[in-house]
Amino acid sequence: MTVIVECEHVVKRYGDVIAVNDVSLSIEEGEVFGLVGPNGAGKTTLIEMIESLRIPDNGSIGVLGLNPVKEADELREKIGVQLQTTSIQPNIKVKEGIKLFAGLYRQPLANPEELLKTLSLEDKADSRFRKLSGGQKQRVAIALALVNDPAVLFFDELTTGLDPRARKNTWELVKDIKRQGKTIFLTTHYMEEAEELCDRVAVIDFGKIIALDTPENLIRDLGAESKVLFRVEGGDEAAAEFEGLAAVSRVEKIQDEVILYTTDGSATLQELVRFADKQGLRLGDIRTEFPDLDDVFLTLTGRELRE
């Protein structure tokens, strides 16, 4: 695989504060890589160093084989960027903005206005940027990041501040871009976003990467248990009856809700259904709770991600 982004021992200080502390990572072609962490963890500082907007104090960065400090002009030709504070000239019309930005690149898309269609902005083509909704502004930001048909895109908190529907729409757009074979580096403080979009995730806290793996592996390595929760309708079964089910480590009963703690939620669920059939039990309100990346962060740092 081709390495698209490579960071080695990258350090950035602001006065006494170490914003990025000895970060090393590498991102491969076609990958969606997520940098996850709370506000102030150093996500933006790191991504902006990679984008050539900030100069690292130490360490080296390579993007598409280019050095963001020494070869910034060439790098900027080839990357697509959405900044955390997304803005273009407030009174520019969407169509004009896309055309203007396309004109700044050596090799823009042959037909940048097609991006309006791709990003469902056709009916906003003649609207001024400042009049758009948050979701529409982010779609314009994505369009601008795509005008030069870049091999790699950088999204900094793409969905922060969007309502849930706009966020889901934006996720679909990111997936579309990935399907075109482009590499994506994104930052987020939403763990569910990282789980949904990213092939690999780096968890960053106080400028340091404290974990880096696929979301599945990060969760699995926690060794955290899943829960299967249900009620037995019209019955009053003792909790102990369910202890023998596959992978169950212990059982709790709170009022009439039974909670099975399990190391393999799927296996337990499957056997529970079979068991209930055999015993003639009617189960209600069945739900499962699997550990997620939020639990990963909590376990690694002892803090909630969004405190």
Place this chain on the structure above:
Amino acid sequence: MRGLWPLAWSEFRLNLRDPMMVFWSLAFPALWLVFNAVIFSEPIPGSGYEGLNHASFLLPGGISLVILCASFIGVPITLTNYREKAVLKRLRVTPVKTATLALSFSISNVVFTVVGILVLLIIGRIFFDIQVLGSWVAFIGVIFLGMVTFLAIGSAIGSIAPSFRAANIIIWTIFTPMIMLSELFLPIAILPAWIQPIARAFPLTPINTILRDIVYGVPLDDLWRLGVLAGWIVIAGIITVRFFRWE
């Protein structure tokens, strides 16, 4: 220089779309000329300027107002606004060169100023029979020098002002004494003697003095005063280069 003309054209169009820019740079100077020319038909006594109607006397002041509104006010307002809204940062992460960006903004600003001056000249010519007795070439040359000076000063203010609001305060603090002291409509000759040297140090003063000399066809033995502009351009240029920030 890729992107130069698209950026310049885009900025020019955005200026036309901005009611504040349109009012202050295109309408206000013309209104000022019309009001003053209607109220006073004769030049202020003791000004040392005689032989033409008051509208002709006011013309250099009107041109100065266009330059002030478009460049001295418009440039720092746009610059700090674009910085606060991260527009500059977004442009910086494209391959556009800093020099291209600066030049394109300058071109759009100069063209916008020229439009404002044309509005003024057309209205003055049609309704008030404005005349320029001296050389039009010199007249245009001095105007151009004035535009460059205030483009530089506007960039310097936009660079040192920490915010949009701070830029406003700096602008209006300088603006008020400047229009009083820079021969915009009050001849320096009628100001108290002690303040005259200070008035002459203002960057706007030599522009008005010399433009008025050209309007009245007075021999231009005062051209050395344009050296004041060169000084201001150098100072403003140094401040801009030293203090300009993208974000």
